[in-house]
Amino acid sequence: MMKSKLILSLLRHLRGMGHRMIERIWRLGAGARLFFLAMVYSGESFKRFHLTLREIYFTGVMSLLIIIVSAFFVGMVLALQGYNTLQKYGSSEAIGVLVALALVRELGPVVTALLFAGRAGTAITAEIGLMKTTEQLSAMEMMAVNPIARVVAPRFWAGVISMPILASIFSMVGILGGYLVAVPLIGVDDGAFWSQMQANVDFSADIVNGVIKSLVFGVVCTMIALFEGFDAPPTAEGVSRATTRTVVISSLTVLGLDFILTSFMLVV
């Protein structure tokens, strides 16, 4: 009796897992379809560029504060931790290289993407989810206005444009933060800091790759935020769950993609 109950509950769990797996694959397909539609209907986002401009303000400009403050602290911590280890091997002058490479290659694009998902991504999901709940999207459809062209595509392009800009700002501010800790605070030589960095950071291998990464993350994070909002059940609970999903799925996808992109880039 006990054994069959155990088997039954096990089977139920397996069925649930399989169900959820299929659901996730379905969502992936639906998300890809939304991406494709957003591409197809992108004409309006550029012909009436003020629509996209407005979204760049709300996703990009409004994220500036959190990006700059975070970048500053990340750069400073990098310098502190880096110095702590480097000076044991007498290589404390390489601190500039460490901070610059860590930021430009990895932390700039990745941390920016995570912060973006948390701030701008959730805002997009909540806004679109709310528009769906209050029937604004339906109203648009009934007025013969394509909601994907009018609402989804401009936000997509705004995210793709904003992300590399934010990542570059993150890297630069982080390096400045690292500089402030390394040179005035710790006492590393000013000239050595910058010259070692210039000798070891390659424009095409490191900086351009960082920008490519942030573009990819921009596409991914914005698309996930848009899809979750578009697909949210039109209730208060549905929208709130959708915003949580945006952050979680964006973060995991960014980290996973980062590994894949890095392995491509380092091989070349």
Add this chain to the structure above:
Amino acid sequence: MTSNIVEIDNLSFGYKGRLLHKGINMVFPRGKVVAIMGGSGSGKTTLLRLIGGQITPSQGEVRVDGAVVHQQDRDGIYSLRRKMGMLFQHGALFTDLSVYDNVAFPMRELTDLPEAMIRDLVLMKLNAVGLRGAHQFMPAELSGGMARRVALARAIALDPAIIMYDEPFAGLDPISMGVICALIRSLNDALGATSIIVSHDVKETFLIADYVYFVANGEVAAEGTPDDLMRSKLPFVHQFVHGDKDGPVPFHYSAGDYRSELLQARTG
């Protein structure tokens, strides 16, 4: 050109094996105000969506101005929708736009009119609903009744031939209800349009409707002029129209024997 601008012909529609509508037949003559009434969940709002082409019937046809709605391609649907204006429940105003921009939205999206002309038209429409002085407000700053009126101004922005109302009286105070009621009738006659009202508000609807369809159990249970229906001997119609507590729609949700359930609770 037929005398009916909208015809619903032997329509059946359902979700996941459960039929919401079975073989519905309705006609909407030009220039008239026609009401669709019934209990909650009887599929009244779904009928509006079927007319607007947002969903496709499982069987039968919906014809607008002679054209079969679900057979239209994307451009065809959009050209049909330009003839329609819809007032959603609770208004569905675009929360990020002002009252002025909300009413101007269909004009800016669907026409090439210059801004000066749009300004005149917007003010005219707002004047028709009595809110010309409120054009600078944001939707969040409006009361429910005012928001509903702005949404009405937006629905008639392009002088549509068909105006659809989804529960226009829901949640309004008596004065607002009276205002909307009068506006529906006067606008219909002034524009020479056809109005379709979905409502369960008997008093207001009967005041202005020329013809009423009663939907119950997925079928047209009764139809006629308001006077006909007030005098109807059909038990369902009588209960609905007079608001009787008990009748074909029972008071008690099905439950077990009252006495034995109470006794169970005490001894159990």
Add this chain to the structure above:
Amino acid sequence: MDRTTLDLWVGIFVAIGVAALFGLAMKVGNLTSSKLGPTYTVTAAFDNVGSLKPHAPIKSAGVVVGRVDGIVFNSESYEAIVTLNIDQRYAFPIDTFANIYTAGLLGEQYIGLEAGGDEVVLKNGDKIDKTQDAIVLEKMISQFLFNKAAENETKADAKAAPAVGAELDILK
């Protein structure tokens, strides 16, 4: 937020972003130094290029004067032919030495040019005759072991020789 203020803020945003990217490229990266300007091409043949790679620096007196363009194998002479792009500002005599050095102890390999004394200078398409191969670590180690073994042998011979001499003395 009216349109003009919005546009202003977005413009500032994009400008800061471009400035950051520019700053990264100029100050942080080596964009300014990696561009060489017009170059002329010469070739050099080596028996062993070690781990020399294309884009490796060519230095003279420690200053970067060019970049390695390509490395190909010549199946007739069984040599590696290295193409060097040297900045046109710097002229080298035809008896210049091209050596492969290693940066640091185990670092990247680069080409070092040591100028000779000839008055005639290298032109585009010329060949550097005097080359020195890369030091291959394995060869060095085996050489070291070989030398060590030879040293021990001569020490053993030297030890053996006086012993024989001592016996001869006893016989006297």
